[in-house]
Amino acid sequence: MERTLIIIKPDAMQRGLAGEIIRRFEARGLRIVGMKFMQISRELAEKHYAEHVGKDFYESLLAYITSAPVIVMVLEGNEAIEAARGTIGKTNPIVAAPGTIRGDLGMETGRNLVHGSDKPESAEREVSLFFAPGELLSWQRDTERWIFE
Numbered sequence: 468m469e470r471t472l473i474i475i476k477p478d479a480m481q482r483g484l485a486g487e488i489i490r491r492f493e494a495r496g497l498r499i500v501g502m503k504f505m506q507i508s509r510e511l512a513e514k515h516y517a518e519h520v521g522k523d524f525y526e527s528l529l530a531y532i533t534s535a536p537v538i539v540m541v542l543e544g545n546e547a548i549e550a551a552r553g554t555i556g557k558t559n560p561i562v563a564a565p566g567t568i569r570g571d572l573g574m575e576t577g578r579n580l581v582h583g584s585d586k587p588e589s590a591e592r593e594v595s596l597f598f599a600p601g602e603l604l605s606w607q608r609d610t611e612r613w614i615f616e
Contacts, residue, residue: 468543468544468545468547469543469544469545469546469547469548469587469590470500470541470542470543470547470590470591470594470603471541471542471547471548471551471583471584471590471594472539472540472541472582472583472584472590472593472594472597473492473539473540473541473542473551473581473582473583473584474532474537474538474539474581474582475488475489475537475538475539475540475580475581476531476532476537476578476579476580476581476582477531477532477534477535477536477537478531478578478579478580479572479580479581480535480536480537480538481535482572484572484580485538487572488568488580488581489538489540491554491568492542492551492554495550495551495554496544496550496611496614496615497542497543497544497547497550497551497554498542498543498544498606498608498611499540499541499542499543500541500542500543500603500604500605500606501540501541501594501598501602501603501604502538502539502540502541503538503539503540503597503598503602504536504537504538505536505537505538505539506533506535506536506537507532507533507537508533509529509533511596511597512528512529512532512533513529514596515532515593515596516528516529516532524577527577531577531578539597539598541594541598541603544614544615545615548583548584548585548586548587548590551583551584552583552585553567554567554568555567555568555569555581555583556568556569556570556573557569557570558576558579559575559576559579560572560573560574560575560576560579560580561574561575568580568581569581
């Protein structure tokens with residue numbers, strides 16, 4: 468089983484889309500193993516987006532992600548990272564496929580509703596920024612035998 472970090476971003480929270488976004492991940496078959504409602508501090512945002520330091524959008528990205536509460540969650544499942552990213556859609560909502568979160572609900576790259584880890588190393592680093600090991604629960608749903616072989 469693989470884990471990935473998801474952030475339901477401030478624009479999704481302001482628009483009341485958190486439930487719809489969570490529903491889509493669960494309907495896909497991903498299992499929630501950790502979840503928090505929080506306001507991201509600038510310090511935490513700087514750690515999370517460290518790879519973007521020096522880019523022209525860095526300061527506006529920090530201002531955006533710290534502007535309102537978010538939901539952070541860890542999802543688990545077979546190939547969870549790719550499954551989550553497929554559910555999310557491309558970064559630019561205008562070119563994201565219909566049926567994806569961004570393709571159905573977004574309009575601009577700077578307001579693209581949700582973050583998902585892009586690879587296992589990123590997921591491990593990002594999960595550790597937002598969750599202590601004891602905050603993640605391992606559990607099985609009875610329906611999983613109908614989702615995973």
